[in-house]
Amino acid sequence: MIDTSFLKHLDRLSVIINKKVTSNFIGERRSIHSGYGTIFKDHTLYSPGDDYRRIDWRVFARTDKLHTKRFEEEKNLVVHILVDSSASMNFGSAGTTKFEYGAMLGIGLAYMALKNNEKFVLSTFSDKLEPFKPSRGRGQLVAILDYLKNKQAGGVSRFEEALRNYSKLIKSRSLIVILSDFLYDVEDVKRVIYTFKNHDVKLIQVLDDLEVGLNIKGEFKFKDLETKGFLKTFVGPFLRKHYLTRLDEHKRKLNWVANSLGARFYSISTNKLIYDAFNEILRD
Secondary structure, eight states: OOOOTTHHHHHHHHHHSOTTTGGGGOOSEEEEEEESOSEEEEEEEOOTTSOGGGBOHHHHHHHSSOEEEEEEEEEOOEEEEEEEOSGGGGOOTTSSOHHHHHHHHHHHHHHHHHHTTOOEEEEEESSSEEOOOOBOSHHHHHHHHHHHHTOOOOSOOOHHHHHHHHHTTOOSOEEEEEEEOOOSOHHHHHHHHHHTTTSEEEEEEEEOHHHHHOOOOEEEEEEOTTTOOEEEEEEOHHHHHHHHHHHHHHHHHHHHHHHHTTOEEEEEETTSOHHHHHHHHHHO
């Protein structure tokens, strides 16, 4: 069940988090940090690790020293929240499914955008994309809540296709938040991030606690929620170790791909309190 009682705690969280970090959710104000905006600010001496594309070669010609350009970046982003609603997200070993947990995170992010007067929208995708139009205000949040309370996860995911189609609907620089279990080929995820290369991107992986630890032992018959296929196997120490190694490797690859393309990756277990999940996501 989707519970919204946590929203009242987000007001306190938004106050204690440093404004530099939460500037993704600040509307109608100029960011206090430097970025790639169109308003020139000043020059600074080049340091190893700085983006070489920002070097001002005219200044170098005059001074024989490397300087980079700094700009003031306008932060008035539209917040696009995309929740995976495919059948694999309908798994929940302790009651709350991955889809319900991801939906609650999405609602919380929409609420943060609402509080800062941002335009925001939440859409879902599985075998089909269900997009909505960005808007401001409480009416938008209420519409999202009504939609999610009647939404059931199901269908085979067309992850890359759905998000490529969604990218065509975006008309301005935006914050893109994708909530999914990300049990997809890393190359598919890489192509999706690149599709949103002109935007700020956050990938939030939602995994069930059983998927994270595989804390079971014995003979089990596993069902693929999307293909409906079955796998009968014995879960012992060797299989558990192999599974956890593969899962950790998959998450490391996702994190590396995200960082290499300027995105951020987070992995959250459904046993984590929603407030703590937001604390982790928004502080980073």
